Amino acid sequence: MIIRAVLLWCLLAGAAFAVQPDEVLDDPALEARARDISSGLRCLVCRNESIDESNAGLARDLRLLVRERLLEGDSDEEVVDFIVARFGEYVLLEPRRDGSNLILWLAGPALFLGGLAVAIGYLRRQRPQTQSDALSDDEQARLDELLKD
């Protein structure tokens, strides 16, 4: 939300909106694959916008490139690899699940399991006390003391 410089840059680049009618492929199945691939590729000048959403000229070039590769008969993976080989992994909006990126991908699940373990530990530790709701002697003594004031 809020104000995207992205958007400003892209708008300044001139075009009125993302995918232009002249880019659309005639084969709907191929076009759907192209849209799918482009929504996972980052517009390099816009930052944090996919080329599918972006209005920038460079994003248009990339969209055309994706469609060109698809028409050549590349599979989805081949198209993505082709783009990554030229622009680096920076272009991927979904970071690859390898190497140090595993930290990113596993951090959430790991923390969740850790949080659950701590929570269960906490519940078990206090379980024996749930046997009785009556005041302990200490508590009774303290209550009496408080009531005296």
Added chain:
Amino acid sequence: MFVELGHFTLLLALVVACLQTALPLIGAHNRWSGWMAFAGPAALAQAGLLTVSFAALTYAFVVSDFSVLLVVKNSHTLKPMLYKVTGVWGNHEGSMLLWCLILAVFGALVAMFGGNLPARLKARVLGVQGSIGVAFLGFLIFTSNPFLRLAFPPMNGQDLNPLLQDPGLAFHPPFLYLGYVGLSTSFSFAVAALIEGRVDAAWGRWVRPWTLLAWLMLTIGIALGSWWAYYELGWGGFWFWDPVENASFMPWLISAALLHSSIVVEKREALKSWTILLAILAFGFSLIGAFIVRSGVLTSVHAFANDPERGVYLLAITFLFMGGALTLYAARAASMQAKGVFGVVSRESALVLNNVLLAVAAFVVFIGTVWPLLAEMAFDRKLSVGAPFFDAAFTPFMILLALVLPIGAILPWKRAKIGRVIRPLWLAAAAAFAIAALTWVVQTERSLLAPIGALLGSWLVLGAAADLWTRTGTDISRKLRRALSLPRADWGRVVAHSGFGVTIIGIALMTAWESEDIRVAEVGESFTVSGYDITLANVEEVQVANYISTMAEMRVARNGRDVAVLYPEKRVYPVAGMPTTEAAIDNGVFRDIYLVIGDEQQGGGWAVRSYVKPFANWIWAGAIIMAFGGALSLSDRRFRVAAGARRAPQGVPAE
């Protein structure tokens, strides 16, 4: 002259904030009641001074005083009055002044409505609140003074960013700031409690309304921003996982966790140290959010103010407050013994699970947001983390949350027999499955997204209804009367949880079922999108106050019956030299028709984009319902602190 007055009161507010920090904290330490009593008037004075200051800046914008640098940069005489006023906070300096004003107003509210707080706690809360004021007023005055003058004023201004000239966006920042800054109050309560070394049920009750207020403002602010993105960006996206959006979403998630865990503190005197930690973290994420937005460190994007010097100052504020509070927490948390104990199957455990899920979800958003920075620093990998990551890594926790929520909400405190408690929920579950099956049958797509969304959403809404049903006794004839006399907090819970369900339904169905059409259309040409016949009837250029519009007239019909006539526009703001798209939307309960006009094509005709977006409005309707639930809960009798204050005897000793 009035501008100088504003500048002067701003400086004076800093002085007052310094005193508001020092005197009450020292007084509370030494039990000097006179020094402690200084806190209240100081908080009121600070708020009053900043109100004058803000009014002075607003005045400068309203009369287009171009001797003020900020007005020159962000205003123009031709701009409509509404946007002259909202232009005050449509820029870095003015928005930080608004931030400081809200901070001071929250302090003043604590002073006014905190009459039943123990004097020492109140002095400490206001002292801590004052110290946040010192930090931000210092930031404002020394790095981003809004009152700087020009020796040679120009004839006219440079106009406000055209994207900001929109009602949705104009009111989005104030709500967000009310949320961000509202969390400062929870933070001040947490730090004050740590200094006291005491957290009890009363503390939970005092801190909860502030959290609730902040959370509901954040909810409205985020919803406004998302709604704006939907209609303004020209293709109907509503959430982008942009660092700046995430900056507002993290405090929202944490404050949602906080307002649930503070219920446990209030009702059962358990989870105390965890609640304190959440209160610290919630404001911490607000500070981190301010840092992200203002510094531009995460290669984000924000149009106004990317200045490294300001970034360093904000980072220092974040480290100072978080470091200080967490150190204090480490030293004192162990002393907060839980009083209430509870079984594994109980409302408390359900709220613990809620907290784990919300906190982990916030953490996933956090690590996804900062990962590009970390990966570059630590592993020398230049990479991006975008929507696909968040969709994959964040959504599972929300699904889990939605699954367990109706069960948790219906469990009694302390301990429960699960079989008996969830009996009324079986019907809700069966109905939710039926709705999901229906969703699967009616859709043409083979995706599971819509059925799962429908299942979770209706489970939440029906589960909330079942919650209400069980709370109104067994006598059918009296149910309505009983329902109406339930505490507002119960109604708040039911309403807010239903709102969550409505939002889930909106997101899932719109994402799964939207249809899109991109084409070149000649004037007079008709085409069909998802059963709607759309005709491009006319395109004309219109000159409006401060922009030029290319406006299309498009007629929408279905089965020969007219549905709507829409006027999508492309605008150019000559002063800022910037085009914007204004989509035209026919809003409906079950679908939006969303039309965008593009460029004139060389071979004749216009580029036209048409969308049919089912259930789009449910996304924001759900958010508004959530906020309304929060407001209901806030109006509950037991939070009417002011009412209690009037009854409280005068001059209560500190302890």
